[in-house]
Amino acid sequence: MIKPVRFSLNGKTTTVEVDEERMLLWVLRTELGLTGTKFGCGEGFCGSCTVLVNGRPERSCQLPMKSIGGKKIVTIEGLAKNGKLHPVQAAFVEHDALQCGFCTPGMILSAYGLLLENPKPTRQQILDHMEDNLCRCGAHHRIVKAIEAAAAEMRKGVRS
């Protein structure tokens, strides 16, 4: 059924009138023009479509619009502020924690979600948390290093 859905998108109140059974991923990429959130597998196995919902990483390909009313959604486009990269983004650049870059938005939002919940994760906690985010290029090592560096940076209170 087509219904207005009102939610916060990257800090701005947004209303879309769409079939409420549709998945957030497609509404983001099509109606809202935010193509940074990627389609990878369509079944929640790969993590490329990860966004933050009320601060928690969720698979947007599995999130019907009816479930997000009133919630705060953050996509990869909403992280940098005033042209300044978020510490997690900056750490991915600094550590070359990407190759083709297709899984990167999902990786960054998953990582950010972890750091919001646990500002000082152990290496094992990082591995566990990132387990279901897939990267085919094999950038895993650098992604872990980048998350460790971002955690340290964020703890300094640069910004969270």
Next chain:
Amino acid sequence: MTRFTEEIFEHLGIDLPSEVSRRKFLKMLGGGIVVTVSANDLLALQEAPARRRFGRELPDDFNAFLRIGEDGRVACFTGKIEMGQGVVTSLAQMLADELEVSLDSVDMIMGDTDLCPWDMGTFGSMTTRFFGPPLRAAAAEAREVLLELAAERLGVAADELTVRDGMVSSTADSAQKVSYAELAKGQKIARRLDREAVLESVENFTVVGHPVNRRDAVAKVTGAAQFAGDIRREGMLYARLLRPPAHGATLGTVDASGIEAVDGATMVVDGELVAVLHATPDGADRAIATIEANWKTPELDLDEDSIFEHLLNVAPAGENVDRGGDLNAGMSISTAEARHTYLDGYVAHAPIETHTAVAEFSDGRCTIWASTQTPFPLQKEAAEALGLAEDKVRVIPPFVGGGFGGKTANRQAIEAARLAKRTGRPVQVAWSRPEEFFFDTFRPAAVVKIDAGVGEDGRITYWDFTTYFAGSRGADHFYDIPNHRTVAAPGGWRGGPGTHPFATGAWRAPGNNTNTFARESHIDALAAQTKIDPVEFRMRNLADKKMRRVLETTAARFRWLEAAAPSGRGQGIALGIDAGTYVGLAAEVDVDRATGKVTVQRLVCAQDMGLAINPEGATIQMEGCLTMGLGYALAEELHFSGGEILDTNFDTYEIPRFSWLPEIETVIIDARNDPPQGGGEPAIIVVGAAIANAIHDAVGARVYRLPMTAERVKAAMKRSERR
């Protein structure tokens, strides 16, 4: 030397018919390639087969490679594409050094068939080796022409001028200066150099050879980087196509009456293409699900276990790749022999970005934005499919979300182009994950048989290697063996009709993963029979100085503990050559004796790749190869039943995950005075064998089939206990 040519032939699908023609070909190139090869020779090497296949070649006008804008920014044009391998950075580095401009001033224009010089495709770790030299030559010529123009403008002799960051100034009076931007004014530079430009020597490089972070990183971490699926055109429709349940299935009746339930959906039939179109991608998904079709699927009794017997049955007679000495003589003096058959299953490319394209018709021309490794071959293919002249098709490859060889096939782009032509609207085709698994051009299942013997002194006396369907890349050994023969079934992964139940193709270092797994496993088997440490055994059988250095470096950095295998420690080593690069890998594994599950604890990899253009980028490629290689070594294997592909997503097709991560150490051996070699593929070829050898060292059992799943390791342990 011949390895380069063979790789190119292999990629182009040209079989070298005989030793005679190969020699003739090399003669044609003026005696072939040595380390002092000039850019022109390398160019000729790429050009000759490419001309035959495509009738196209790289232009010799340097303006085709670069343009200096009025603002001083330098556009670098290349037919290569960026799919994560990092050439967006390393090519810019090469241009910056030769032209003497700052790296920051270089903008890369990649793969656009309207703007860039023709190129046969981005594969085979060939960008740096084969596009690098002509790019450098073009930049060097441009630099010298600009110096001539500056000399005239300033009234100073050219040899009294210096150039830095695009500013030419007099060495005597630095106030006398003129910038490249003022000289070129954004125009094509009409003048050509009447002599060969001198390339910068390695000592003068200020950008090349120094580590640089990726230039595309900021766009990729902010979501701004555009991939094919991110292209939005006015009035664009999203397509989903009706797909068969199995390869070889034929379409019977179609009932499309249900589509009316999906608002805004339309069905389009174009020849054998049956598609639904919708203004949203998920709308197209819902629409395709309403179409009911009857398919007739042929019976084919083949699966991932029975495929090997089938392959051996259909294999054509092999061709000698290499031979020397007398096998019988070698057999008569050996004191221990090993004869084994090695098996490797089908493996998917599985890039996270599925095959995607957007096509649009406008003013009689078709523009295709595609996730492709081969924009120019796609241009030709699309022109044929659309009935257009080639110059009426423009292919623009945005960033490509992983390729690994799989995106040299462009079926999705042809589908989009045909539907755009049929409907007159821009159309996006983005494959679902099941479509990606179905239409992939898989790394072929293959069989390698090796019979070899060794004398009491630990020297290999004979080596008889036959590979079926892996192709010849990596089949020829580099050991010092007096009596040897290497035979490869011709055709490599292409096979003939009736060979593979679905499409196969090039997969990161095609064939070499399989061949190196077999060769290096077998070398260890011989070492074990003679109770000699595997590193020592290889040293006894290696004359090649470069490879000895790679082996010594790998073992030293790994802190290899000398012992005959199985030592119980779980250490393994393997060597290989790919794309001109020599690579060694040592692995440390832990094997769970109860389940057979293998955990890789540590990988140490050393490679000699000549001059590393961007050492940071080369290191990342090595790490990527090693991490990706864990997949084919331990888990990746396509499950199928006849033409039906049973793996449709990442739930059953396992690729490496964070929890698999070993400690990884990489070493790039300093060989800066040798020409640069390939970097995107070599380190993946040794992963299977290094782990197989480490498993054997840990538990005394050898696994002869990839991937080395827990079940297979467990079964191997049981077999070795019985012995």
